[in-house]
Amino acid sequence: MTTRTLLQAINDGLHTVMKEDPSVLVFGEDVGVKGGVFLVTEGLQKEFGKERCFDTPLSEDGIVGAAIGMAMNGLKPVAEIQFQDFIFPAFDQIVSEAAKLRYRSGGQYTAPMVIRTPYGGGIQGGLYHSQSGEAYFCHTPGLKVVIPSTPHDAKGLLIASIEDPDPVLFLEPKALYRAVKGEVPEGHYTVDLTTLREARPGKDVVIFCYGAMVPVAMKAAELASENGIDCRVVDLRTLLPLDEEGVLEHAKAVGRVVVLHEAPRFCGYGGEISALIAENCIEYMEAPITRVAGFDTPFPNTLEHHYLPDHRRVLDAVERTYHF
Amino acid sequence: MSPNEPLRVIEPDGGVNGYDSRLTEDQLIHCYRTMVSVRVFDEICLKLQRSGRIAFSIPNKGVEATQIGAASVMKTSDWLFPSYRDFGMALYHGVTPLRMMQNMFGNAEDQAKGRQMPVHFSFEEPIRFYSISSPIGTHIPQSVGAAYAAKLRGEDTVCLTSFGDGGTSSMGFHSGLNFAGVWKAPVVFLCQNNGWAISCPVEEQTASEGFAIKARGYGMPGVLIDGNDLLAVRKATEEAVERARAGEGPTLIEALTFRMGGHSTSDDPTRYVPKDMVDYWAKRDPIERFEKYLEGVGLWSPEMGKALYDEVTEEIKEAARQAEKISSPALDTIFSDVYAEMPPHIRSQGQAAFDLARTRGDAEAGDGDFPL
Ligand SMILES: Cc1ncc(C[n+]2csc(CCOP(=O)(O)OP(=O)(O)O)c2C)c(N)n1
Ligand SMILES: [Mg+2]
Numbered sequence: 152m153t154t155r156t157l158l159q160a161i162n163d164g165l166h167t168v169m170k171e172d173p174s175v176l177v178f179g180e181d182v183g184v185k186g187g188v189f190l191v192t193e194g195l196q197k198e199f200g201k202e203r204c205f206d207t208p209l210s211e212d213g214i215v216g217a218a219i220g221m222a223m224n225g226l227k228p229v230a231e232i233q234f235q236d237f238i239f240p241a242f243d244q245i246v247s248e249a250a251k252l253r254y255r256s257g258g259q260y261t262a263p264m265v266i267r268t269p270y271g272g273g274i275q276g277g278l279y280h281s282q283s284g285e286a287y288f289c290h291t292p293g294l295k296v297v298i299p300s301t302p303h304d305a306k307g308l309l310i311a312s313i314e315d316p317d318p319v320l321f322l323e324p325k326a327l328y329r330a331v332k333g334e335v336p337e338g339h340y341t342v343d344l345t346t347l348r349e350a351r352p353g354k355d356v357v358i359f360c361y362g363a364m365v366p367v368a369m370k371a372a373e374l375a376s377e378n379g380i381d382c383r384v385v386d387l388r389t390l391l392p393l394d395e396e397g398v399l400e401h402a403k404a405v406g407r408v409v410v411l412h413e414a415p416r417f418c419g420y421g422g423e424i425s426a427l428i429a430e431n432c433i434e435y436m437e438a439p440i441t442r443v444a445g446f447d448t449p450f451p452n453t454l455e456h457h458y459l460p461d462h463r464r465v466l467d468a469v470e471r472t473y474h475f
Numbered sequence: 476m477s478p479n480e481p482l483r484v485i486e487p488d489g490g491v492n493g494y495d496s497r498l499t500e501d502q503l504i505h506c507y508r509t510m511v512s513v514r515v516f517d518e519i520c521l522k523l524q525r526s527g528r529i530a531f532s533i534p535n536k537g538v539e540a541t542q543i544g545a546a547s548v549m550k551t552s553d554w555l556f557p558s559y560r561d562f563g564m565a566l567y568h569g570v571t572p573l574r575m576m577q578n579m580f581g582n583a584e585d586q587a588k589g590r591q592m593p594v595h596f597s598f599e600e601p602i603r604f605y606s607i608s609s610p611i612g613t614h615i616p617q618s619v620g621a622a623y624a625a626k627l628r629g630e631d632t633v634c635l636t637s638f639g640d641g642g643t644s645s646m647g648f649h650s651g652l653n654f655a656g657v658w659k660a661p662v663v664f665l666c667q668n669n670g671w672a673i674s675c676p677v678e679e680q681t682a683s684e685g686f687a688i689k690a691r692g693y694g695m696p697g698v699l700i701d702g703n704d705l706l707a708v709r710k711a712t713e714e715a716v717e718r719a720r721a722g723e724g725p726t727l728i729e730a731l732t733f734r735m736g737g738h739s740t741s742d743d744p745t746r747y748v749p750k751d752m753v754d755y756w757a758k759r760d761p762i763e764r765f766e767k768y769l770e771g772v773g774l775w776s777p778e779m780g781k782a783l784y785d786e787v788t789e790e791i792k793e794a795a796r797q798a799e800k801i802s803s804p805a806l807d808t809i810f811s812d813v814y815a816e817m818p819p820h821i822r823s824q825g826q827a828a829f830d831l832a833r834t835r836g837d838a839e840a841g842d843g844d845f846p847l
Contacts, residue, residue: 184746185746447820
């Protein structure tokens with residue numbers, strides 16, 4: 152075990168699989184000599200050479216399209232999109248191609264690949280370096296969507312994603328890259344892509360969240376406990392496919408639910424969690440399911456601290472739910 | 476001249492071989508002053524960023540002549556579709572340093588209402604300097620649409636569309652140039668080849684021997700020029716604009732230049748740019764080059780240069796001082812301008828945010844009752 156930041160854990164994960172499996176390639180814009188704009192891929196080109204870790208021309212469409220071709224021809228591409236905000240030129244390749252290839256070819260062709268990309272706010276990045284686009288992708292059958300929130304999970308989920316037979320979008324909470332530290336096992340291990348994680352036990356209110364919102368929920372839970380409210384925090388971490396059973400178990404056990412994400416509320420991922428619970432165990436609910444989310448506006452710059460849900464907004468929702 | 480020799484006007488000794496820029500003395504000085512302003516604006520923003528007073532900036536040192544030479548050809552009835560490394564075009568046409576500083580601080584006076592990152596300017600007067608978007612290449616087909624609209628509406632308008640070497644790999648580059656060629660749209664494409672797209676060298680961006688020759692594939696002329704030679708940029712842009720105004724369609728200009736700083740304040744170029752390359756370009760500074768020319772025609776002396784530098788520095792420092800004093804945008808700027816008319820769900824989110832900010836006491840200065 153070594154203490155690592157989330158960023159170091161991802162680097163460690165890439166390093167681990169590249170060492171074990173020569174078919175794993177890492178590429179994207181500025182991932183080589185520079186080691187990525189956040190330095191997630193630092194040192195990989197030096198260790199594994201330009202054939203295994205390299206820069207591409209400035210085309211997300213090209214990056215993902217080429218990754219699909221490599222994946223169907225025996226390599227294991229781990230493509231980086233520099234910011235999730237810049238993934239949209241590749242939307243067609245992801246949604247129309249990677250996600251549907253297995254289905255449309257009757258299983259003859261597949262695209263086992265990983266697209267890693269930093270998402271979310273908190274770095275004063277304005278409209279185009281802050282977005283949380285998970286909902287666009289979770290609406291895409293055939294794709295898997297993963298978001299870690301701890302260094303341990305980041306490495307284990309990444310290795311599991313690279314080994315998965317289907318395309319995985321691996322969204323990295325950039326606000327947590329250096330902000331969270333934790334114990335990370337050495338070498339190869341995986342965290343499976345089908346189960347959520349209870350981040351904090353509690354019996355009064357359960358907060359479902361993921362990625363950069365997990366520490367926000369934890370802080371709100373701490374503050375709530377000072378007021379005598381015992382919050383459970385559940386880190387969903389694999390958004391698609393979702394551990395539906397796990398969600399329902401936690402919802403039933405607690406009976407009061409807050410769903411938290413930083414993406415806009417309308418048609419956001421929280422709507423899915425909310426509907427799942429409402430459809431399957433509404434009779435267990437002692438209060439309306441409450442969503443805390445980003446506003447239904449583009450992401451501002453100067454006022455991002457008002458836009459991003461913080462522990463106070465979460466606490467406010469927890470208290471309303473508890474006292475309903 | 477071989478096709479790979481870039482067009483050059485200003486010789487090392489400052490001579491221009493009889494080229495007539497048709498710029499008056501005042502205009503020549505204005506070009507010079509604007510280049511110096513860009514450099515000083517940069518220096519000051521770098522200091523502001525290093526001391527934590529602004530979040531971010533994008534250096535232009537070394538690329539000033541390309542922006543200013545091209546901008547000097549455009550009329551205020553034309554449109555500029557700039558990249559994030561082109562704000563000198565706005566300065567040239569009379570956008571004040573203060574208006575730009577408001578954006579750098581993202582304050583209540585910023586015309587983009589503090590929504591964009593610094594350097595992502597948007598102005599509509601005195602010239603249309605189209606709102607800068609971070610996603611690379613998206614503005615290229617948009618500029619073609621605007622230019623074609625001008626043509627259909629019978630307006631005498633040309634669009635100047637600027638992007639980097641990296642931008643040529645975007646889908647927008649391909650669709651934009653393709654459409655422009657087919658429609659004979661009055662647009663001038665200015666590819667600023669500064670050798671790098673962040674850390675990606677141009678040889679890894681394209682296997683083509685250059686960008687100018689790509690024009691051929693889209694059915695338009697391509698011109699390779701020395702981007703550190705303001706008059707060469709002007710000459711090539713002038714010819715391209717004339718073609719566009721005459722209804723002969725688009726032109727692609729490739730300007731060879733080099734950014735002497737990092738990609739942005741978040742970047743450390745020493746990690747990837749070879750030192751001898753920096754030394755090579757340091758000897759080809761566009762401002763010094765233009766000074767040589769101005770000196771030859773009796774418009775420049777070291778004293779004049781120093782006085783102008785000091786004057787510009789004071790002006791921009793004062794702009795920064797003023798912009799820093801202005802408060803943050805009001806809370807309602809998060810919710811306005813999403814649509815022409817605010818839908819109820821956004822209104823209620825705004826109201827809730829405002830109520831919460833008020834109970835916590837951290838509403839922004841200038842926030843009254845939620846006004847929308
Ligand atoms: C679609 C898209 N992908 C990636 C980025 C991140 N990015 C910002 S600038 C840049 C390099 C651009 O290089 P170039 O076009 O040569 O312009 P320069 O910065 O050299 O002026 C990259 C990769 C982006 N802004 N948009
Ligand atoms: Mg460039």
